Structures are given as C-alpha cells and as structure tokens.
Amino acid sequence: MSLLKVSGLGKSFGGVKAVDGIHFELAAGELLALIGPNGAGKSTTFNMVNGQLPADAGSIQLNGQELVGRKPRDIWRMGVGRTFQIAETFASLTVVENVQMALISNDNRLFAMWRKAADHKRDEALALLDQVGMKSQADRPCSVLAYGDVKRVELAIAMANAPKLLLMDEPTAGMAPKERNELMALTKQLVIDRNMAVLFTEHSMDVVFAYADRMIVLARGRLIAEGKPLELRDHPKVQEVYFGTGKTFEKKTAAAAAEAA
Template sequence: MSLLKVNNLGKSFGGVKAVDGISFELKAGELLALIGPNGAGKSTTFNMVNGQLRADQGSIVFDGQELVGRKPRAIWRMGVGRTFQIAETFASLTVVENVQMALLSHDGRLFSMWRRASDHKRDEALALLEQVGMRAQADRPCSELAYGDVKRVELAIAMANSPKLLLMDEPTAGMAPKERNALMALTKQLVIDRGMAVLFTEHSMDVVFAYADRMIVLARGRLIAQGKPLEIRDHPKVQEVYFGSGKTFEKIAEKAAALHVGAAA
C-alpha cells in the first residue's frame, strides 16, 4: 500500500505550466528520487508536497489524508519531515539544543527565556543524535561544526517528529564526495530501520543511482519516465533530455556502483 499518492498534480505561474498533470506513488521503506534538468518542475513539485505551494489541480494524499490546502506546519505535524538544500540550524545553540528545539515544537510548547530548551527531552534528543552519528558532539555550538556535520544535525532535527515521510531537498549540495556518500548511506539505513519513506531531489547523479530504489524524471513540467535505476539509466527519452544524442548514464552508473562498494567497506 502506498504511503504517498500524487495524482494529476499541476501548478502554473502566469501562463507557464511549471508542473503539468504528474502522478506517482511512494511506499514506506522506499527512497524515491525526483530528478530532471533545470526548469523541469522538481522544486515546484517538492514544495507542493510540503505545502509551501498550493496545487492548482490534482491531489496529494499522505497516509490516507489530503495535503492540498494544508500549511507546512500542519503537514509536519502529520508526520512529514524535511531537510533543505542549505542546512538550517541555530548556529548560536549547541547541537543537542537544536534538536531539543525541534522536540519542543513538535510537542506544541513555546521556548522562553525562563524555561530553557536544555530542560526539555535531552535524553530523547541525544538518542536522535546517536542515530546520525553526532552524539559525541552534542554540546558543541553548531557554529563550530563542519558542513557535513551540520547536515547530520539537520537530519536529526527532521527526525524529531518521527516522520513517516521525509522530504530531502538537494541533501548533498555543497558536500565533498565522501560526505555525500556517508550522509546518503546513513539516510538509507534510517529508512530500513524506521520503515519510513524518503522523497528527495538531487543533482549528483552518482548519488541518485547509488541510493534510490526508484526514480521519477521530469522535463518541462511533465513526468517522462519512472522506474528502477537500471530502467532509467537505459531510458532513451531520459538520456536525450540529459545528454542529447550519443551519450548515456553508463559511466555515472559505474561511479554509483563504486559508491556502494565504499559504503560497504
């Protein structure tokens, strides 16, 4: 049974159809990559699922409930987490305090000067940091962290509402190859351990081919292909959109296989 069902989704800006009647589904325990060249409609689709944009047509059903018309915060409370292309943390707070703030928000409690976040669910926050490999740095200010570690903290924050669905917008943007591999291997393990679903956009095609269970491909607002990585790799329309004629994903797929070897080592 699908956790997320998107049907005939559409969004226009003026006379331009940014997303034109796309449909796809996502199951629990699955990583689904949303890819396409610049201007394909990826960000618009992503932001409609998250509630930042309202669809002009179609439906987005999550766990049996319609998301169209709901605000991002309401969608978050329903069990949809999100990370952003540029990691968003409170630089002046410690690592553990950042996660505690997310737990406060999930519980509907307000932070105040006379009730410190450090008094709230520290053990639960530390457990989340343990899952992303940041427990040892819990009391460091986020301002002192390397960028790859900030991304891990953001992932812990996104897990604070125990999401059934995690939306990841360009999760490896700005990261070195080794950091990209480590973050996506961690995400894959969380999907397995928690049985949640992940929808992610990504420009690093080696990451996509290495970690996605399935892929959906957009071009000019329309869905042109969907399937497993090997199916997408050999899809002539996808190759044409990305490369024109005469080139394929073969070398990228080989690099993706090498990433898996490195993650398993």
C-alpha cells in the first residue's frame, strides 16, 4: 500500500503551467528521486506536498488523508518532515538546542522565551543526534560547524516529529563527494530503521543511481518517465530533456561513487 499518493496535481503561475497533471506514488521504506532540468517543476511539486503552495488541481494523500488545503504546520504534525537545499538551523544556538527546539515545537508546547532550551527534552535530542553521528558535537554552536555537519543537524531536526514521509530538497548541494555519500548512506539507513519514505530532488546523478529505489523525471511540469534509476538511465526521452543532445548519464554504481570519494 502506498504511503503517499499524488494524482492529477497541477499548479499554474499566470499562464505558465509549472506542474501539469502529474501523478506518482511512494511506499514506506522507499527512496524516490524527483529529477529534471531547471524549471521542470520539482520545487513547485515539493512545495505543494509540503503545503507551502496551494495546488490548483489534483490530490495529495498521505495514508489516505488529503493534504491539499492544509497548512504546512498541520502537514508537519501529520508526519511530513523536510530538509532544504540551503540548510536551515539557528546558528546562535548549540547543536542540541536546535534539535530540542524542534522537539518542543512538535509537542506544541509554549514556554517562556527566557527559559533556556537546555531545560527541555535534552535526552531525546541527544538520541536523535546520535543517530546522525553528531552527538559528540551536541554542545557546539551551529555557527562553527562544517557544512556537512550542519546538514546532519538539519536531518536530526527533520526527524524530531518522527516523520512517515521526509522531503529532502537537494540534500547534497554544496557538499564534497565523500560528504554526499555519507549523508545519503545515513538517510538510507534511517529509511530502513524507521520504515519511512523519502522523496528527494537531486542534481548529482551518482547520488541518484547509488541510493534511489526509483526515480521520476519531470520536464516542463509534466512527468515523462518513472522507474528504477538504471532502467531510466538510457531512456531516450530522459536523455533528451534532461541532458540535451549527445549527453548521457554518468554510469556510476554505489561502489564506484564511494571509491571516487
């Protein structure tokens, strides 16, 4: 049974159809890559699933519950987490305080702003940081972290509401090859351990081929192909719209990607 079911999804800006009747499904325990050239409609699709943009048409269902028309906060509370292309953390807070703030928000608790975040849910926050390999840096301010470590903290924050579905927008953007593979291997393990689903956009094809279970390809707002990455690698239409004439996907396996790192 599908955890996420998207059908007939559409969004226009003026006379431009940014997303035009796309449909796909995503099961628990699966990583689905959403790829396409710039302007394909990837971010618009993400923002509709997340509730940041209202859909003009179609349906987005999570475990049979309609998401269209709901606010981002409500969708988050239903079990949809998200990370962003540019990592979003509070630089002035420590690593553990960032995660504690997410846990407090998930509980819908109001607290006096003069009370320190360190008074709340520290053990739970440390457990999440342990899962992403950041427990040893819990009391360091986020402002001094390397970018790859900030992305790990953001992942821990996204896990604070125990999501059934995690949306990851360009999760490896700005990262070195070794960091990319470490982050996606970690994400893959979390998917297995928690039986959650991940929908992610990505420009690095080595990441897609190494870690995605399936991928869907958009072009000019329409879905043009869907299937396993290796099956679509040589798909003529995918090659044409994604890379242009005469270009091909890099044929990297997970082992080759790790070796290159």
